Amino acid sequence: MFSLYVHIPFCRERCLYCDFFLVSRLDHVERFFDALAGETRAKAPLFAGKEIGAIHFGGGTPSLVPVSLISNWLSQVAGTASLAEEIEITLEANPEDLSQVKFDELRQAGVNRLSIGVQSFTGRKLRALGRAHSEVDSFRTVTMAMERFGSVAIDLMCGAEGETLEEWEGDLAHAIGLRPQHVSVYMLTLEERTRLWREVRRGVVDLPGEEIQAAMYRQAQAMLTVAGYRQYEVSNYALDGYHSRYNLSSWKREPYLGFGPSAHSFMVSGDEEVRFSNVCSLTRYLADPAGSVDFREVLSPEQRFDEEVFLSLRINRGLPLSFLRSGREAGDGNLDEALSGFAEKGWVRIEDDILTLTGEGFLFADLIAADLIHG
Ligand code: SF4
Structure with missing residues (x-):
């Protein structure tokens, strides 16, 4: 969409x-x-x-x-x-x-x-x-x-x-x-x-x-x-x-275009994913609305992976474990250890290869995502 x-x-x-x-x-x-x-x-x-x-x-x-x-x-x-x-x-x-x-x-x-x-x-x-x-x-x-x-x-x-x-x-x-x-x-x-x-x-x-x-x-x-x-x-x-x-x-990382000062955009073109944002100044925006974008970056594969993990865990559709493993070092044993630690606390559940946060896990969503990304 x-x-x-x-x-x-x-x-x-x-x-x-x-x-x-x-x-x-x-x-x-x-x-x-x-x-x-x-x-x-x-x-x-x-x-x-x-x-x-x-x-x-x-x-x-x-x-x-x-x-x-x-x-x-x-x-x-x-x-x-x-x-x-x-x-x-x-x-x-x-x-x-x-x-x-x-x-x-x-x-x-x-x-x-x-x-x-x-x-x-x-x-x-x-x-x-x-x-x-x-x-x-x-x-x-x-x-x-x-x-x-x-x-x-x-x-x-x-x-x-x-x-x-x-x-x-x-x-x-x-x-x-x-x-x-x-x-x-x-x-x-x-x-x-x-x-x-x-x-x-x-x-x-x-x-x-x-x-x-x-x-x-x-x-x-x-x-x-x-x-x-x-x-x-x-x-x-x-x-x-x-x-x-x-x-x-936007949490599913579908494209959107933002207007007005400080608005953010996320656009996908072929294989490229770009985030850009508008100037945080009404004076500058009014002076040059056509040139309002003052930050633009093409996302690297690492940024795309991090975003996918952070955003997918925030919503209840969760994240395929196979995707999570694909972005980590091959044979990284810490991931399984981290997952079983979170499961013991009652923060995550895994069903049919999909990792989702529980209601209690939502309270720690950022902490869990950071740990799963960076180990
Ligand atoms: S200052 Fe305006 S945008 Fe900020 S919380 Fe209050 S009503 Fe909302």
């Missing part, structure tokens, strides 16, 4: 923990969409004539911008490539931006999946995360979205300052009660140079430790699974048939 991604780099203000590329001033939105149209024309040869299976508007906060600008860009794409009949068009949205009118406009524009950054259903926790919306917004927007969209995804975050396991269970129970088709569960991570990082360093904020975070992760697995959601990736759960096609496709 071939997908498109658009990074819309605007937010009202930066949340305490966020290190994404964005700006918190909105006076360049129209100029940004002019530049996006220019970048799309320049990159047209890379996707002209292809069938697009998914389009994902991420950011930033795509729900902040006028829907007419989203709609115009979709028309431009439809004039260059064909959109699959069953195309998934997802837009990431924040609860404070959503109204009935906005929902209707988005649907008319062709958006058929909303991904809402709920994070929590308690005001205390939302404030601790520095989010701009209230708990009332969280309930109201998910309820309204469920009435208007056939596919609604929500993000929840655990590990905020002062958060207890009981508070987290409450968030999960509220999410399950609203019955969105998809739930993503993220553990709060401390990214360098964020406000939260500075506050933790100064000793002003104390976050729950790793053990509590792990307990929260396991609690999410337990409650969501009992409620009928299937964990198909380390952080993602869906009712049957409602996984994110865009995300799953």
